[in-house]
Amino acid sequence: MAEVTLTINGIEVTVPQGTTILQAAEKLGFFIPTFCYDPELTRPGSCRICAVEVEKAKNLTVSCATAAKNGMVVHTDSPAVIESRKTILELLLANHPEDCLTCGRNGDCRLQDYAYMYGVREAGFVGEKHAFEIEDENPFIIRDMNKCILCGKCIRMCDEIQGNNVIDFAYRGFRTKVATSMDTPLSDSNCVFCGNCVAVCPVGALQEKGLRAAARTWEVKKVKTTCPYCGTGCSFELNVKDNRVVGVTSCDGDANGRALCVKGRFGYGFIHHPDRLKQPLIRKDGQLVEATWEEAIGLVAVKLGGIKRENGADALAVLSSARCTNEDNYLLQKLTRVVFGTNNIDHCARL
């Protein structure tokens, strides 16, 4: 494969042809901010926050969408670059609600990260601000288009990965916003609430309703696990606060990448549902009443043991679970075959 060699911040680097300046810089460990860039999506090069200085070029160059060329001399943090980033941030903040105080993405927001990084405290421009109504009438996703920075990632996610094409840029100029085809709420569109758009939004314009109301980003511990629903085996991170699961966020899964469906992303509420069984139950006088583990296990052992003695091992039968783990299933079939002494074990695979 053909390669090109360029210099970034004084360091030479050789990369395969077609590599972007951004990727080459990342390879060297140089950080370049991005808003509209996503490695899995097409690259419009529209937000320009990633612009860098390429010697001899007339203007700053968008690093996420420009291929590195032989002999290029690139500066990722020159005064001109920083100036440009500050201006972009100031322009964005001029039309951004001052809402980090209670914003669900506070602490995990690219706009905030970069504003802090480049010391942009306030909008340098005073301008008209949007006053869009916040959309929160579905139980999954909150859309606050006042916070949208129009990076377009949600649009491309919905189109290019999710394949649903629910949202697009609507209107023009200052009024430009991301909307469904008739600017209806998501619940009146063909949105399936996979939340994959939320997973790529760099700011708080799209938020997981439950998660962001329950915890601040810095309070949660994330634990990578596998989805309990269909057989696809999507990976995701459980967000845990105070020993409670408060939400689900995407990680990079082997089977699913960042994509999830509505059940995986928003179907975690059963974990802490009050109906959860918390104590063993034993039937006494026709009623199921609470019992200790010792009583319950003792009773199971006595009763099943009795049936085996009186009616033979094959009088016992076991249903294992397509929803329990391999370890659970392995042990239950071992129990069935070794302790009960029968092969009467099956599960509801066929349903």
Place this chain on the structure above:
Amino acid sequence: MTNSIAEIAGADFILAIGTNTTETHPVIALQVKKAKREGATLVVADPRRTGMADLAQVHLQLKSGSDIAMLNAMANVIINEGLYNKEFVDTRTKGFEALKETVAKYTPEHVEELTGIPADTMKQVARGYANAKNASILYTMGLTQHICGTHNVFAVANLAMLCGHIGKPNSGVNPLRGQNNVQGACDMGALPGVFTGYQSVTSDEVRAKYAKAWGINDLPAKPGLTVGDMLDAAGKNVKGMYIMGENPVLSDPDADHVVHALEKLDFLVVQDIFLTETARLADVVLPATSFAEKDGTFSNTERRVQRVRQAIDPVGNARADWQIVSDVATAMGYPMDYNSTAEIFDELASVTPSYAGISYDRLEEGGLQWPCPTPDHPGTQYLHKDKFVGGIGNFSAVEYIPPAELPDQEYPFVLSTGRRYYHYHTGTMTMRTGALEVHYGTESLEINPADACKLNIAEGDMVRVKSRRGQVEVKANLTEVVPPGMVFTSFHFPEVPINKLTNSMKDPICKIPELKVCSVSIEKVS
């Protein structure tokens, strides 16, 4: 699946049979959409005009239960027109002549009436499939929940073997498993005839190996009962049952029969996270932990073993299923004292050749697809490369048989059941999320507007659906998704226990009940 999920995107021809993938496996459907964007042809065979069918270039709207006729007709075309892969058939399969003979009478013209699909369409699809570079067949319960479910699967395998569309990347036969760990439950030997890794209980050698590993003298050699047979034998030969994490009262066909069966037991233990319809019948209910509260592994539909990690402490006094099972074993005189699921995994890997190379340490780096026989084996992306797992691929010539129950005067409609995007299985989890059930909270019965009109049923009317086994009441949803003569609903909602109606007639080979076809009558509730 013989292939991996990601390989679906690399197919240039996808035949999806009886799978509404966009609803039941939404994230796998993304790969189908990706393939389509990159120019693949998508053909969907389904009696309903599902979301998947809408995506397809060709929708084969076959009559319920006529899959074999359709698949045999395609085989007929492929053989007659000489489109099959002769080299593959010669070197890797046997039974071609018998197949040829059987499918000879299934000409597309001959089965046009039976399947409801125009002969020309069948021919086109057959040619497209045969001529594709990489062709993938996807299917789910729409294919298997029939009295001839096993034969349906054979008919699918025949097609793939005829064209050599198996044993290579992006090309294969890909059943999509419905529940998160069906694959794993099967792999782990939660089946009446096999130990872990599908090692037969009838083999003396295999039993000796397990007996040694488990430190006992001998193990039962007689294959056990399947779910359906267990329930049939309940109260008779079967006196005690132990049910872990399943809810057969709602999930199994002919619900009233299931309830009666369980009630007849001398002793029923149910281990679950909620007091399910089944748990309510138990003598002892053992509270288990949810996936968020335990460690372990799930094996997904592409045979990928992945970690489940404990994120929170058990809720209340619940215990992990493996701990409960250990306690029961110990109480019955066979001590099981595992300290962690990693220990259990190491043990199961040591007796399961296809899992032998997998360990928790390796899984930290990411999932691994079995077969993975050694610690340095990278896992297997697709099966049957160069050689079928069983050696030579066997064509199984299969004949069409009609569904066990066909519409008649009294029960003029075909009822089919399935899943909804927003829900899962018997709804025990998805009805308690504070979100999913808020958005999709009541079930309805899909009925074609033409039928509805005849019965004077309007959108939202309550209708009574009756079969020979039971009846339910449900709201009508007038939609062209179902063809005239067919109605459809899901089994997720306890308020609409549709399995009171379904037929527990089973496929004689693998005992799958015919949940996709039964006859019902519909009337408006006045």
Place this chain on the structure above:
Amino acid sequence: MSTITLTVNGQKVTVPAGSTILEAAESIGISIPTFCHEPSLPGVASCRICVVETKGSKKLSPSCMTVAKEGMEVQTESPAVVEARQTILELILANHPMDCLTCDKNGACKLQDYAFQYGVKEAGFTGVKHQYDIEDDNPYIIRDMKKCILCGKCVRTCAEADRNVIDFAHRGFNTKVAPPMDVTLGDSDCVYCGRCVTVCPVGALTIKSLAGKGRTWEIEKKDIICTFCEKGCSFELNVKNNKVIAVTPGTPAEGRPLCLKGRLGLELLHCEEPVKPQIKRDGQFVEVSWAEALGLDQVLAKINNLERK
């Protein structure tokens, strides 16, 4: 010791007589928001965010100062309580810069925590906002009085150390924490021990050597005991990406020292890039050597002399 028993949110709790309601609640894991309360400082009950409802009393009581009584029935999150807290927060926010975007306290700020907890997104009142300049004419402490919620903890902790550098000045809307004559901290007698910073619940007082270097959620705090004198005050190493970026004051030892020298010495020892110290000379801050800042120049000179001999 005699004890009394009361119920908080329906839960019975027994505490030593003389305990406050706040202490009783905390002893059973019920947290009540506080701004002006600081266990080591005299109470004033001025912010009133800690109010609770007690059965039989029409008025809400500040839990940080109200002594628990036998048989009391307390509700810490009743509708009346929540409403009172919301109103207090709205009033504060009406005169607060919405500056979390880049505020160095973001993520560890009580005002923010409570606003989130009680769903107060914006000031319910629109009012004139203070326009004080950010004060950073000294090398150690940044004061942004626009963010001050007048809890008075800095005033009390300074007084406790017998320094009394700052106090409330002016009245009404113009009330402000300031050194006498409302001069800047740089022009006052402040010794920059930073104990006021440790008690400030919001971003009004921050340590300068940390400013702009990291967000609170990126920083891990590790306690460290100062060994420059025998008092043994505790400080905090601020670690980001495995690098110590600053040392901030922790809790003063008995006798309330917690001196600047200690902190600077620790920064010198632990930070990869310690900020050069400054000392005030003739009313001007000038950069000095570490030896001088730490008061070691004479000692060092002596050592050097001796060793040369």
